[in-house]
Amino acid sequence: MGSVRVAAIIPARMASSRFPGKPLLNIRGLPMVEHVRRRAVLCKNFSEVVVATCDREIAAAVESYGGKVIMTSKSHAAASDRVAEAVNYLDCSHVVNVQGDEALVLPDDLQRIVQAIQSERTESAWNATASIESVEELEDKSIVKCVVSRSGRVLFCSRDFHYLPLKNGSFEPVRKILGILAYSCEFLRTYLRLPRTPLECIEQIDQSRIIEHDITLHGVEFSGGYLGINEPREVPLVEKYLLEDPRQQSVLEQILYKKS
DSSP, X not given: OOOOOEEEEEEEOSOOSSSTTGGGOEETTEEHHHHHXXXXXXXXXXXXXXXXXXXXXXXHHHHHTTOEEEEOOTTOSSHHHHHHHHGGGSOOSEEEEEOTTOTTOOHHHHHHHHHHHHHTTTOXXXXXXXXXXXXXXXXXXXXOEEEEOTTSBEEEEESOOOOOOOTTSOOTTEEEEEEEEEEEHHHHHHHTTSOOOHHHHHHTOXXXXXXXXXXXXXXXXXXXXXXXXXXXXXXXXXXXXXXXXHHHHHHHHHHHTOOO
């Protein structure tokens, strides 16, 4: 295989079932999707960073800040399908799908998934994971959870787990799935042809299509499991992190003063 060239694609659409219009949610004076884009730009390992959308409102907002946009079909059932279309317009060997609601993703963590790609370049797919920190997180159906094997392979994903912590207080091998997926471009061409699977359709989890088709999905452990914004109730929690978490404060300062 030739050199590894990793692009970041941020899929975003206005028609979210749980929080319509959330990509343009104003957070500290910037649309949420622009927060995500600027955080990805701060990770210097990407060959380029683009937003993939079917909505002109999102495109106009991103372009007003100097960001690059790829317009995609409105018919995509999942974010991974949107990424698979967008990658056809990029010069890369691999792509990292940074979900447009991951407003707290850290550039250093994005570097971890790029490094995993570089060390396992012949593999097909990777997904960021993080430790579950409480029973409340385990029971929160807006958070996707997964079971991870000893070798780090993601075996199963679901929003609904009935699982008690072990005696040492750990929830392992159950972990949080984060909205950061990576794939080889070669695999993405295959992904588009794969039929949607039963578990994917039931819970609207992109990863299930990969797992149910017997394709290895490698877990990549991130330093923390900052929440994404899936529902309106999570907005004040994200604002609290931005106000109180030192790492988030540092990144926020960088992106608020970034011009493009």
